[in-house]
Amino acid sequence: HTKGPTITAGEILVEIMATTVGDGFLEPQALIGPFPSGAPAIFIDQVARCGGSAGIIAAVGDDDFGRLNIERLRRDGVDISAIATIADRPTGSAFVRYRENGARDFVFNIAHSAARETHMTDKAQALIEQAGHVHVMGSAFAIAGIGEIILEAIKSVKLRGGSVSFDPNIRKELVQDDEGRKLIDDLLDVTDLLLPSGEELQAASGLDDEDAAIEKLLASGISEIVLKRGAGGASHFSRAHGRIDAPGLMVSEIDPTGAGDCFGATYLTCRRLGMHPEQALAYANASGAHNVIRRGPMEGAASLSELDAFMAAQISGEAR
Numbered sequence: 001h002t003k004g005p006t007i008t009a010g011e012i013l014v015e016i017m018a019t020t021v022g023d024g025f026l027e028p029q030a031l032i033g034p035f036p037s038g039a040p041a042i043f044i045d046q047v048a049r050c051g052g053s054a055g056i057i058a059a060v061g062d063d064d065f066g067r068l069n070i071e072r073l074r075r076d077g078v079d080i081s082a083i084a085t086i087a088d089r090p091t092g093s094a095f096v097r098y099r100e101n102g103a104r105d106f107v108f109n110i111a112h113s114a115a116r117e118t119h120m121t122d123k124a125q126a127l128i129e130q131a132g133h134v135h136v137m138g139s140a141f142a143i144a145g146i147g148e149i150i151l152e153a154i155k156s157v158k159l160r161g162g163s164v165s166f167d168p169n170i171r172k173e174l175v176q177d178d179e180g181r182k183l184i185d186d187l188l189d190v191t192d193l194l195l196p197s198g199e200e201l202q203a204a205s206g207l208d209d210e211d212a213a214i215e216k217l218l219a220s221g222i223s224e225i226v227l228k229r230g231a232g233g234a235s236h237f238s239r240a241h242g243r244i245d246a247p248g249l250m251v252s253e254i255d256p257t258g259a260g261d262c263f264g265a266t267y268l269t270c271r272r273l274g275m276h277p278e279q280a281l282a283y284a285n286a287s288g289a290h291n292v293i294r295r296g297p298m299e300g301a302a303s304l305s306e307l308d309a310f311m312a313a314q315i316s317g318e319a320r
């Protein structure tokens with residue numbers, strides 16, 4: 001692995017959550033928030049919490065929602081130099097309410113928020129020039145300017161022998177049109193570590209069967225795939241280490257948002273710190289479980305020593 005920080009680019013948001021389970025926002029109700037959020041922000045915060053060097057290219061408004069996010073990322077050790085503050089647009093937001101069946105209703109303000117003004121800047125360029133790894137968050141492609149930044153970052157990092165990870169958490173509509181499909185294929189071509197969850201594996205490979213999908217993607221040159229299975233845990237696949245499964249930890253889920261982002265950040269960072277995939281998977285699995293037992297998408301981010309304690313408590317809990 002090449003030295004230099006792990007970087008990502010994309011949306012920073014606040015999340016405001018309904019405190020009750022039910023259908024949407026059609027009547028006044030109790031809410032809690034703002035919580036720091038945005039998949040790329042959650043990811044990069046967890047990279048830093050794990051002890052990895054980390055930076056993000058993003059844009060927020062000149063408001064408390066922006067400041068709250070910047071302060072959290074700064075506190076946790078993320079390089080915030082490439083987060084632009086946009087004077088005349090508010091920080092992005094998402095209102096979310098869980099339904100009885102676990103589905104979610106959202107009211108988003110991302111595409112029209114400060115996030116849409118995420119552009120290549122001198123600060124972004126400077127961060128890219130130091131980077132050793134780029135994490136591509138599929139959700140970030142909702143921002144029109146993000147493609148250019150990501151492609152520039154990938155080119156720069158690869159020239160220095162660095163690596164790329166990709167979480168294909170992309171809106172399904174994007175996969176269906178030709179341009180979206182080409183973008184995903186181009187990203188898969190340069191991906192070293194792929195971090196899909198269930199249907200995203202099918203969408204990325206074009207195959208329904210899990211084994212066939214994994215085989216096709218490994219044959220195409222992706223060196224590691226880690227498949228997220230929610231409460232079922234996760235599986236690692238690679239030519240070098242074969243298949244490794246980690247069953248989910250037994251926890252009672254309170255808020256699953258952000259679990260995949262924490263999981264991916266922990267896996268990647270442990271690998272960049274030189275751990276074997278089995279150990280990285282154990283930490284990542286604990287990181288995802290640790291996130292779902294806390295309300296707020298970034299509130300469950302944890303250091304490796306906190307994850308050690310969490311896993312130890314899990315094991316003693318099982319023995320009881």
Ligand code: ATP
Nearest residue numbers: 197228229230231233234248258259260285288289
């Ligand atoms: P996101 O909603 O953040 O996009 P995702 O679909 O990318 O999530 P999930 O598979 O839901 O990812 O969760 C990521 C990881 O977190 C899982 O692989 C698992 O390790 C852990 N995890 C998630 N939910 C639970 C749960 N209920 N119990 C235990 N572990 C969980």
Ligand code: MG
Nearest residue numbers: 169197260261
């Ligand atoms: Mg996901």
